[in-house]
Amino acid sequence: MTHKPSRFEACSLDIAVADRKLLSGVDLALRAGDRVALVGPSGAGKTTLLRVLACLADATAGELRLDGQQPAEVGYPRWRRQVTYVTQRPMLLPGSVEDNLRRPFAYATATGPYPEALAVDWLARLGLVGVLERPARELSEGEQQRVALIRALLVKPRVLLLDEPTSALDSQATAFVEAVLVDCAESGAAILMVTHAAQQVARLCTRTIDIREYTGE
Amino acid sequence: MNETISLTAGDLALAATLVLVAGAVSAVLRLGLERRLLVAAIRTVVQLLLVGYVLAWVFALDRGWIVGLVFLFMAVAAGRAAVQRASHSYRGATWNAVVTLALTGLLTTVAVTAVVVGVQPWWRPQYSIPLLGMIFGNGLTGISLCLDGFLGSLADGRGQIEMELALGATRWEAVRAPLADAVRKGMIPILNSMTVVGIVSLPGMMTGQILAGEDPLDAVKYQIVVMFMLAAATSMGSIGIALLAYRRVFNGRHQLVGERIYEQK
Numbered sequence: 001m002t003h004k005p006s007r008f009e010a011c012s013l014d015i016a017v018a019d020r021k022l023l024s025g026v027d028l029a030l031r032a033g034d035r036v037a038l039v040g041p042s043g044a045g046k047t048t049l050l051r052v053l054a055c056l057a058d059a060t061a062g063e064l065r066l067d068g069q070q071p072a073e074v075g076y077p078r079w080r081r082q083v084t085y086v087t088q089r090p091m092l093l094p095g096s097v098e099d100n101l102r103r104p105f106a107y108a109t110a111t112g113p114y115p116e117a118l119a120v121d122w123l124a125r126l127g128l129v130g131v132l133e134r135p136a137r138e139l140s141e142g143e144q145q146r147v148a149l150i151r152a153l154l155v156k157p158r159v160l161l162l163d164e165p166t167s168a169l170d171s172q173a174t175a176f177v178e179a180v181l182v183d184c185a186e187s188g189a190a191i192l193m194v195t196h197a198a199q200q201v202a203r204l205c206t207r208t209i210d211i212r213e214y215t216g217e
Numbered sequence: 218m219n220e221t222i223s224l225t226a227g228d229l230a231l232a233a234t235l236v237l238v239a240g241a242v243s244a245v246l247r248l249g250l251e252r253r254l255l256v257a258a259i260r261t262v263v264q265l266l267l268v269g270y271v272l273a274w275v276f277a278l279d280r281g282w283i284v285g286l287v288f289l290f291m292a293v294a295a296g297r298a299a300v301q302r303a304s305h306s307y308r309g310a311t312w313n314a315v316v317t318l319a320l321t322g323l324l325t326t327v328a329v330t331a332v333v334v335g336v337q338p339w340w341r342p343q344y345s346i347p348l349l350g351m352i353f354g355n356g357l358t359g360i361s362l363c364l365d366g367f368l369g370s371l372a373d374g375r376g377q378i379e380m381e382l383a384l385g386a387t388r389w390e391a392v393r394a395p396l397a398d399a400v401r402k403g404m405i406p407i408l409n410s411m412t413v414v415g416i417v418s419l420p421g422m423m424t425g426q427i428l429a430g431e432d433p434l435d436a437v438k439y440q441i442v443v444m445f446m447l448a449a450a451t452s453m454g455s456i457g458i459a460l461l462a463y464r465r466v467f468n469g470r471h472q473l474v475g476e477r478i479y480e481q482k
Contacts, residue, residue: 054383056379077382080383081384085383087379107387
């Protein structure tokens with residue numbers, strides 16, 4: 001997997017939910033290879049921040065740039081293809097695991113064919129052997145979480161926004177995921193992940209952002 | 218074949234005793250529906266008599282602008298009813314339903330009166346108003362089922378749609394499956410009607426024509442035209458409202474603005 005070196009910036013973001021100001025003055029920059037933890041108490045706005053960075057929700061002020069380009073210049077679907085958000089609760093479509101993994105390659109923003117060999121390799125690395133044909137929604141939550149992660153990784157995003165990607169995993173599966181994330185970062189992806197596990201931050205992340213810097217607490 | 222037996226007020230009073238049967242069932246089984254039955258029966262008589270007088274007046278005047286007014290009144294009433302029946306709605310839904318019904322009503326009515334039947338002028342009230350009534354009646358059912366299915370699936374399945382958007386789908390790619398399901402839902406009643414028509418049910422218009430002394434084969438021909446017209450109107454209406462709702466609940470940044478959808482009591 002190769003990524004173009006990238007620089008992702010969020011400048012002076014103000015974020016409100018239902019007219020209630022949640023975060024203000026969010027400044028963050030991610031470079032290729034960064035593995036950044038986003039920490040802070042529940043309800044402080046971590047998930048909302050990830051959604052804004054992925055342009056699934058709007059900030060009330062501020063701007064986003066990827067290599068100097070704003071989302072409107074890139075095009076919003078194409079932006080999300082490069083700045084990809086993975087929810088904490090895995091959202092899998094009806095159909096098999098393979099149907100789910102192939103789905104993003106049916107979109108107009110797809111730039112290449114479905115990388116079948118890579119998908120099989122990652123499934124194996126994450127401890128998911130022989131699941132390709134299985135109905136995705138019949139997998140355990142931990143298995144679904146890994147499938148959802150692989151589906152996002154196959155898109156080869158330049159910035160990966162992960163919301164507690166190992167929350168449903170045991171320690172062995174967590175180690176598998178962390179190893180794959182390190183590989184992705186070394187290939188040039190920037191990772192921003194919400195986590196509540198201090199040990200995971202110490203093991204995996206090169207930097208930490210505390211959301212309370214922007215909540216006024 | 219054209220012997221029409223006119224009904225007198227006495228005949229109608231006699232028919233009203235049939236409602237007493239329903240009232241008796243309600244009383245014996247203590248369903249508590251007697252009062253509602255009475256109100257419903259009175260409403261049926263008053264509404265239909267009123268509409269009868271209005272139609273007689275409109276037919277006698279035979280003016281295009283009056284037909285236009287009746288058309289607008291019917292479209293607004295049907296649009297409001299369609300949206301009120303759905304479990305979810307959004308601001309502007311009634312307006313969208315009215316526009317959809319008005320356009321589909323106009324298109325199909327013109328197609329039938331001007332092209333198929335060859336009425337001169339195409340808006341002649343004896344033809345256009347009953348046809349519009351059927352189109353709006355079926356159209357509003359289709360629209361409300363479609364709206365209900367579409368907005369319900371967006372409200373309940375928001376996470377899944379946003380997952381597709383997050384992976385680079387356009388708003389259309391993300392919404393195509395629930396939208397198609399909703400249009401399908403809107404068309405099921407008319408498809409069911411078309412499947413059993415003549416076997417299980419004799420449509421009201423055809424029955425009315427036969428009772429009025431028309432040749433059954435002539436009545437059947439008209440009914441075939443009507444069924445095709447209703448199929449076209451319901452499909453256009455369902456697709457129309459789904460597309461308008463889609464434009465309303467997604468913004469130009471390919472975001473699902475879930476806050477625009479609200480639940481109705």
